Amino acid sequence: MAQPRVALWAEADDIDEDLQDMSLGNYGQNIHYDDSLFQQPIDEATLMAMQQHMAQQAAFAQIPDVVKAFIVHFHQAVLDNNLAEITIAYESGWNKYTEKFYARSEWPEAEIIAPLVNDDPIFLILYRELYYRHVYSRLQPNIDDRFHSYENSCELFNYLLNSEGPVQLELPEQWLWDIIDEFIYQFQVFCTWRSKVKSKSDDELSMLADGGPVWSSYSVLNVLYSLIQKSKINEYIAAHQAGKTPEEVAEIVGEYGVRPLYRHLGYFSIIGLLRVHVLLGDFTLALKVMENVELNQKSPYTRVTACTVATYYYVGFCYIMLRRYPDAIRTFISILNWIMRMRQYHTRSYQYDQISKTADRMYALFAICNALSPSRLDDNIANISKERYGDQFAKMARGGEEAVPAFKELFLYACPKFINANAPPYDDAIAINTILSQPEGSDLSDAIDPAQRHLSLLLSDVVAQTPVPTLRSFLKLYTSLGAKKLANFLDADEEEMVQQLMVMKQASRSVTHVPGGKGLLDGQTASTSDLNFVIDENMVHIAESTVGRRYAGWFIKNTERTQKLYGDLKAQPLPAAKASVGSTNHPVELAKPVTRPVAPKVAWGGVAIKA
Amino acid sequence: MAESWISPPTRQPLIEDLVSGVDRYNPSNVGILEDYLYHQIRSQEYDCLANLAILKLYQFNPELYNPDVVINILIKALTTSPLPDFNLSISLLDERSINSSLEEPDPVPALLPTLKRLNDLLYKCRFPAFWELYQSAELEHLRDNYTVECVGFEDSVREVAIRAVKATFTRISAERLASYLDLNGTDLAAFVQKKGWKMEAGVIEIPPNPDNQIEATVVQENIKLSQITKLIAHGASN
Incomplete structure (x- = not known):
């Protein structure tokens, strides 16, 4: 089987002819299967098949030779499980030819290139995976694309999960992540598209009515949970953390879990679940599925940058919705610093755009958290965030009425693309007609964007906290102050102001993750503010914690710097070998001048050493 | 979240399996979880994650939806302020589509704004205003049909106030x-x-x-030996 492909690859000139023959041979069998064809009049189905066949041939002929060669080569790399070659084809080849030939059109359909890869069903599934991903990212998917990409994903996961035993396929980590990531992305865009009833054509309405489980929440969760269970990834992580030997780990995770393909897919499925649960508004469950995963950047999966970035983004977002702003801040700081460190290696990556967009949204979320729970954890990140969202941050931090629109703007910009778990009632003709007959712009015409629901929850918390910044600025000026006097300053009712002080107290406490805590949900209540106060009947007593100047750190840093400078200076070659030899005991200075071919003037060296 | 919130000591192993396992998605388990909710209501227990699991099942299976259960979950969640339980429950209440206009009208859309107002007052520590609203004639329906069934509801609200008072006064x-x-x-x-x-x-x-307890403190830096080993080593080598 491998022989003809090698020839094709090597002799590009012959590709067209050879492949034409091959496709004829293959398709010919299907069409001319029936000998009676020549005796009986051609029936309609056969005619259609022939026409289709000719159309396919024509389409095939249009594929540039280099692309054919690329597909053949790509197929061979997959057959050989040659990760290095697959990676090259996947990360550079595919993108290169996309730019060159398919920037504004689809790649050839899988049926058309099938003869190039001997109709290899597995490769064709993988090819379609790339084909549809390209359609989603560069073009506008139509309803067929949406349905077929779902079917193709199902075929892929079926093959992986329901073959007899683990499959022998190997794919690069990055591709495996992209498969899971894309699966969820397509689910999310399908749900969003589905929720807009008004813009559907009659065909689309009838297809959606018969759509059944296509892109249902259950089917998506089912895939992710199945991959997690099959790969025993949670057991793998636990065994790893318990310091088991590789043999013990292999024993625990079984025949699937030992294969990198399944292990990676299992891990990425956990992250996928985190994301799906967030999209559906289940923030506790999202963190709960992560309970075995240790969030640190030593994890082997940081190699897949996009995965790491997504993980922290969704975890941080969950913390916001759990009112655990300090935890969210900590999460964003650690990933944003990491992205900054990684940036130098990633500017070339085709994912760089996506990563920096997510980073931008995290700076916005960071600004939200920092306004609700001011912290001085990382001035650098705080400054970048203020640079980008200075106006909004100023308004949010000041509190009052202007704060609300600023929170709203940043939240809607930075929040995940929430989805409704269920479709509008396409299968219920009466109900759908009711919706369709609603006038444009009416509340009932389209399902309400779930982001609005989550936004209103955040805003109600925000509104509750709006008096806090003002109270805080007054309290900062005093060590004790009568409640009545404070109420007068604020032009407020004393009782109401006392209640606001309780809100302020409440806002300065938060559940936070403690080191060694079990899972991401675990935590203890901690104080998050440097300003503390207490009310003794009607007298407010205030105490402020200040951070002393960090002298020692400053001295350590500068002493080290000076030591390095001194060391470097000593290691410098002396300008003149002869002068220094006689006047110094330092072996370094003896040795170095020799290595330096051009020696500067003598006098300088002598002075330096005597001094 | 505290340990007792993630896994209350009163939670039975059967419920624990449902909350933590894949079986939480099985619609046929909704009855077990609903019974557990009514048990919580009668015996002043509380299990947020188990209740969210019910809402999750409703989210995925709109035909299971039981408005009384939803309202009871929200009432239970009210009394956990300032924990976010009430918001977490609302987050899972997807928009319900038109065809679900059941034989009986769904009481949730009518009660939801009221429950949100009550929650808001608690979160804002506006306790006197909470009581005023709660005891108003407008809310008679809520009191007579729901909160009366929830044993110790008023005392649980008092506990919310007590938590705020203890921290502030x-x-x-x-x-x-x-x-x-x-x-x-x-x-x-x-x-x-x-x-x-x-x-x-x-x-x-x-x-x-x-x-x-308040105390003005100055957070001083703490120097660990590991920070100055370099300096010492350098000093020793010269």
Whole structure:
């Protein structure tokens, strides 16, 4: 089987002819299967098949030779499980030819290139995976694309999960992540598209009515949970953390879990679940599925940058919705610093755009958290965030009425693309007609964007906290102050102001993750503010914690710097070998001048050493 | 979240399996979880994650939706303020589509704004306003049909107020506390006594706790040996 492909690859000139023959041979069998064809009049189905066949041939002929060669080569790399070659084809080849030939059109359909890869069903599934991903990212998917990409994903996961035993396929980590990531992305865009009833054509309405489980929440969760269970990834992580030997780990995770393909897919499925649960508004469950995963950047999966970035983004977002702003801040700081460190290696990556967009949204979320729970954890990140969202941050931090629109703007910009778990009632003709007959712009015409629901929850918390910044600025000026006097300053009712002080107290406490805590949900209540106060009947007593100047750190840093400078200076070659030899005991200075071919003037060296 | 929130000691192994396992998605388990909710309502227990699991099943299976259960979950979640349980429950309540107009009208859309207002007042520590709204004629329906079934509901709300008071006050006037708790005279005295607090001349003393002790501190840096090993090593080598 491998022989003809090698020839094709090597002799590009012959590709067209050879492949034409091959496709004829293959398709010919299907069409001319029936000998009676020549005796009986051609029936309609056969005619259609022939026409289709000719159309396919024509389409095939249009594929540039280099692309054919690329597909053949790509197929061979997959057959050989040659990760290095697959990676090259996947990360550079595919993108290169996309730019060159398919920037504004689809790649050839899988049926058309099938003869190039001997109709290899597995490769064709993988090819379609790339084909549809390209359609989603560069073009506008139509309803067929949406349905077929779902079917193709199902075929892929079926093959992986329901073959007899683990499959022998190997794919690069990055591709495996992209498969899971894309699966969820397509689910999310399908749900969003589905929720807009008004813009559907009659065909689309009838297809959606018969759509059944296509892109249902259950089917998506089912895939992710199945991959997690099959790969025993949670057991793998636990065994790893318990310091088991590789043999013990292999024993625990079984025949699937030992294969990198399944292990990676299992891990990425956990992250996928985190994301799906967030999209559906289940923030506790999202963190709960992560309970075995240790969030640190030593994890082997940081190699897949996009995965790491997504993980922290969704975890941080969950913390916001759990009112655990300090935890969210900590999460964003650690990933944003990491992205900054990684940036130098990633500017070339085709994912760089996506990563920096997510980073931008995290700076916005960071600004939200920092306004609700001011912290001085990382001035650098705080400054970048203020640079980008200075106006909004100023308004949010000041509190009052202007704060609300600023929170709203940043939240809607930075929040995940929430989805409704269920479709509008396409299968219920009466109900759908009711919706369709609603006038444009009416509340009932389209399902309400779930982001609005989550936004209103955040805003109600925000509104509750709006008096806090003002109270805080007054309290900062005093060590004790009568409640009545404070109420007068604020032009407020004393009782109401006392209640606001309780809100302020409440806002300065938060559940936070403690080191060694079990899972991401675990935590203890901690104080998050440097300003503390207490009310003794009607007298407010205030105490402020200040951070002393960090002298020692400053001295350590500068002493080290000076030591390095001194060391470097000593290691410098002396300008003149002869002068220094006689006047110094330092072996370094003896040795170095020799290595330096051009020696500067003598006098300088002598002075330096005597001094 | 505290350990007891993630996994309350009263949670039975059967429920634990449902909350933590894949079986939580099985629609046929909704009855078990709903029974558990009604058990919580009768016996003053609370299990947020189990209740969210019910809402999850409703989210995925709109035909299971039971408005009374939803309202009870929200009522239970009200009394956990300032924890986010109420918001977390609302987050899972997807928009319900038109065809689900059941034989009986769904009471949730009518009650939801009221419950949100109550939650808002609690989160804003507007306790007197909470009681005023709660006892208004407008909310008679809620009281007579729902909160009356939830054993100890009013006391749980008082606990919300108590948590805020304990964190904020060292001493509080009986009058003010009475307005927060909606208790007067002997009821208040009994309540305060039950807490083991001292009342003297109309002022109640709140025992010290980590939140009502204030101290102006200067956070000093702590130098660890590991930070200066380099310096010492350098000094020693010269």
